Amino acid sequence: MSTDRTTSYGGSTTTRTERDTMGEIEVPAGRYWGAQTQRSLEHFDIGRDTFVWGRPVVRGLGLLKKAAAQANRDLGLLPDEIADAVVRAADEVAQGDFDDHFPLVVFQTGSGTQSNMNTNEVVANRAIEILGGELGSKDPVHPNDHVNRSQSSNDTFPTAVHVAVALELTERLFPAVDGLVAALDAKAEELGDVVKVGRTHLQDATPVTLGQEIGAWSGQLREAWRDVRRSGDRVLQLAIGGTAVGTGLNAPEAFGPKVAEHLSAETGLEFRQADNLFVQLAAHDGLVAVSSALRTLAGGLMKLANDVRWLASGPRTGIGELRIPENEPGSSIMPGKVNPTQSEAMTMVVTRVFGNDATVGFAGTQGNFQLNVFTPVMAHGVLESIRLLADACRSFTEHCVVGLEADRDRIAEHLEADLMLVTALAPHIGYDHAAAIAKQAHRDGLTLREAAVASGHVSEDDYDRWVDPEAMTRPD
Incomplete structure (x- = not known):
């Protein structure tokens, strides 16, 4: 029976009366969730970040419930008619058809029980609808007895999170990082012949090529990408089958x-049941490992973004060796100003990833006895980091890297003034004499060549033969 009443989550609406082990509760008549979801919605109004944000967890839950129904049918635990309806309903959940029916926030029970039951209720009600029944009746499909058959929230929720993380890494982050690395490699090839001043301690150093400098950026990201892939293998191990405490009771x-x-x-990924189900319930070290690897990747991206904006600083009173794309006006008061906005966006993303990793790392230490009850916030932190890093990599590639240009005149000017070219003289005249030449050039405003010849230790011909900036970038 439906009635009209005022609810605590959004004004007057038509509701239906649902029942669970706690008693009766009113649920919006047009929603597929049921009593337990409604109780969580009313008891945990903490923030508005839901698992539909980016929807990876809801997708993971849908895929899991589909696979569970198939497994239960294989084992003779579900009749074909009910199994078929549950599979179809869960598939629709996985595809996003019912995202509006997953309203719960991250900050709920630490085991994810409410989100698991939210999924059970939505899938059950949709399956009931498919079979011609009435929403909320639990007939002929029951959310616990059929959709949650052989499962506990304690093994299903971490399993769904692992599925979500594995898919987000594979489908979202890896292609984005691949694209950025490829763009950097192409830019390194394009500018590989440009010899420039190297810099250490923010001070002038011996020469490098621009190709070597950019290649170091892509090399760092490539190594971090490999670490993320290795950590991602850990989330292919699933807790499913452990049920409540790891023993597998009722499964x-x-x-x-x-x-x-x-x-x-279903996914093309090599998922497997974990060897030790007790570990998978009591600890979520796979998520901690992924988060840590994401932090390392983020550190490489911070280095890249900062180097780009330093090299593009100016353009006239800074280093100014790179020209960045002019994407938008940089100031509301200074006409013609262009800012390194892609670098700024990237570095802000990195700070968020570092914050997420701190949360995930600490939450990972909070397993007590047979269960870690920080799973939702760990899932949210890891998945948000993946999404932000993927989006930032794509944006930085498209709106910065592909449009980077070298200011060859400015680079040549800096190279000519680089006192650390004196390093090439040290093997021939000794460190102390070379140091004296560099200091005299700096003190008296001379070129390095002038100071070297004036020292009496180097002839003009010797200097021209020994000091070759290009050769210094590829010593024998």
Whole structure:
């Protein structure tokens, strides 16, 4: 029966009466969630970050419930008609057809029980609808007895999170990082012949090529990318089959491996049931490892973004060796100003990733006995970091890297003035004499060549033969 009443989550609406083990509660008549979701919605109004943000967890839950129904059918635990309806409903959830029916926030029970039940209720009600029943009736499909068969929130929620993280890494982050690395490699090839001043301690150093400098950026990111991939292998291990505490109570021994098999067939990833299910419930070190690797990747991106904006600083009173794309006006008061906005956006993303990693790392230490009850916030932190890094990499590639240009005149000017070219003289006249030449040139405003010849230790011909900036970038 439907009634009209005022709810605590958004004004007057038509509701239906649902029942669970706590009693009756009013649920919006047009929503597919049920009593337990409604209780969480009313009891945890903490922030508005929901798992539909980017929807990876909802997708993971849908894929898991589909695979669980298939496994239960394989094992003779669900009739074909109910299994088929649950599979179809869960598939629709995974595809995003019911995202509006997942209203719960991150800050809920630490096991993710409410989000698991939210999924069970939505899938059950949609399956009931498919079979011609009435929403909320739990007939012929029950959210616990059928959709949650052989499962506990304690193993399903971390499993869904692992699925979500693995898919987000594979489909979102890896292509974005690949694209950025490829763009940097192409730019390094394009500008590989440009010899410039190297810099250490923010001071002039011996020469490098611009190709070498840019190649170091891509090389650092490539190494970090490999670390993320290695850490990503850990989330392919799933908690499913451990049920409440890791013993597998109420689940057939073959259930977990079969779920992993179905998930692998669905996604193309090599999921498997973890060897030690107790570990998967009591600790989430796989998520901690991914977050840590994302932090390392973020550190490489910070280096890249900062180097670009330093090299592009000026353009006339800074270093000014790179020209960045002029994407938008840089000031509301200074006409013609262009700012390194892509670098600024990237570095802000990095600070957020570092903050997420601090949260994930600490939350990962909070397993007590047979369960870690910080799973939702760990999932949110890791998934947000993946999304932000992927988006930032794509944006930086498209709106900065591909448009980078070298100011060859400015680079040549700086190279000519680089006193650290004196390093090439040291093997011939000794460190002390070379140092004296550099200091005299700096003190008296001479060129290095002038100071070297004036010292009496170097002839003009010797200087021209020994001091070759290009050769200094590729010593024998």
